[in-house]
Amino acid sequence: MSDTSPYDCYPVMMRLQGKRCLIVGGGPVAERKLEGLLAAAADDIVLVSPDATAEIRELSEAGRLRWERRHYREEDMAGAWLVFAATGDKALNASVGRLAERSGKLVNVAHESELGNFITPSILRRGELLVTVTASGNSPSFSRLLRKELEARYGDEYGITVKRLGQLRKLALEQLADGKLRSDVLEQAADEALARGNERKDIQQWLNELTDKIRGR
Ligand SMILES: C[C@@]1(CC(=O)O)c2cc3[nH]c(cc4nc(cc5[nH]c(cc(n2)[C@H]1CCC(=O)O)[C@@](C)(CC(=O)O)[C@@H]5CCC(=O)O)C(CC(=O)O)=C4CCC(=O)O)c(CCC(=O)O)c3CC(=O)O
Ligand SMILES: NC(=O)C1=CN([C@@H]2O[C@H](COP(=O)(O)OP(=O)(O)OC[C@H]3O[C@@H](n4cnc5c(N)ncnc54)[C@H](O)[C@@H]3O)[C@@H](O)[C@H]2O)C=CC1
Structure with a gap:
């Protein structure tokens, strides 16, 4: 019997320039994932959601992403390299996860990480120094706290x-x-x-x- 768990992960650092990143959803979670992508200089972000937070709207107006103001459609997946399913609709998130996974894409499913194939760590950025923290899904709050502790210790x-x-x-x-x-x-x-x-x-x-x-x- 294998002793693996969905919490077993392999960390990587990816370059996102020129890669289509699709975010489905426009709430606080989508906003946080979007900010993470922008901090990594992602330059081809499409966010699909009938509504969006004030911050997402502003970033969209500033041209940092393309906001498709409507419900998600399967065609949105075409050409996407990295996908975030971050709506409040769990069935929809799961189906985005399934379709992305079936077509060999990298996909993060916000409400239940096991339905996707990657998770996002908490990140401390100091220029090109990145310290990433993850509790592998056991406790996002712990990752966040530890990141804050490191932030106070390691300055600009x-x-x-x-x-x-x-x-x-x-x-x-x-x-x-x-x-x-x-x-x-x-x-x-x-x-x-x-x-x-x-x-x-x-x-x-x-x-x-x-x-x-x-x-x-
Ligand atoms: C598995 C993972 C998948 C993924 O999202 O990639 C995941 C999953 C889930 N998060 C949930 C809840 C919360 N997540 C946060 C915050 C963060 N969550 C992040 C990552 C991850 N969250 C991945 C694991 C990382 C790890 O364990 O280390 C961070 C680090 C990075 C980021 O989001 O980019 C970011 C902090 C960034 C920072 O500040 O530094 C807070 C706190 C807050 O909002 O202030 C809460 C509420 C408190 C709590 O639950 O602890 C729920 C329940 C949803 C529900 O109840 O409906 C699920 C679903 C599930 O567990 O499957
Ligand atoms: N992974 C993580 O870090 C965390 C995950 N969650 C989970 O993430 C999900 C999203 O959380 P919030 O942003 O707080 O939710 P929210 O309810 O504030 O926002 C949901 C967003 O999804 C959009 N949406 C709904 N139906 C859609 C559709 N058919 N197509 C496109 N967009 C659609 C809405 O317009 C809204 O912008 C929830 O399922 C929650 O359980 C919550 C906290 C942290």
Whole structure:
């Protein structure tokens, strides 16, 4: 007998640019999923719902998504890559989930996660640093609370830190041919960045200092 549960999940980070994302529903849950997509720079979002929250309306007026102001139809599914079934109608959510799954799409079903094939974590964004938290469906409230705790601990400066580490790594890949030296340097850089934050050092100078330090060990 297998010991798996629907709570067993594999996390991924997806690029959504150029991918059609379909949201069915226009309430607070649809709004939250929409905001998550926009934060990830999704640029082809269609939301189908006869009504929508004030925030969704505003975003639609600002051109951030296309709002189809009507009930869902099966044809809406054509061309969608990522689907959210987030209406208050559970039978409809389930049928959106079934159709999407049958046609090999990624689908999230808001009222009962097991009817879809992915769930959404709570997300802390600091520039390109993302910390995602999930209790795998056991407790969205716990995920939310833990995210808030992390938010207080890790401020905006971490986005800058990650950016600087990226620039340093790019230089290291260009300049340090010795793989062992490079990985030691990058590990040391991460260590320093975590301990001391963003020192206002020129990136090339930082790389030189790290390289000297590792070589001198
Ligand atoms: C399985 C999952 C599927 C999915 O939606 O992807 C799911 C499912 C369900 N949520 C329900 C309820 C609530 N969800 C929230 C909030 C969030 N829910 C999110 C994710 C997930 N919710 C996935 C699991 C993630 C995990 O466990 O870690 C977050 C993290 C991310 C996001 O929504 O993008 C976001 C917080 C974002 C943030 O603030 O950081 C709150 C709190 C609030 O609204 O303030 C409540 C009320 C309190 C409570 O129930 O705990 C219900 C019952 C519906 C009903 O009663 O009808 C179901 C249905 C079911 O359990 O199957
Ligand atoms: N996964 C999650 O994070 C959570 C999920 N839920 C569940 O998510 C669902 C939605 O929650 P809320 O946004 O609070 O509901 P809501 O009742 O505020 O909004 C439902 C939306 O669905 C739209 N809708 C209804 N019939 C439709 C149709 N045929 N086609 C297109 N749109 C249609 C309505 O116009 C409305 O905008 C509920 O089933 C709820 O149980 C609730 C809380 C959190």
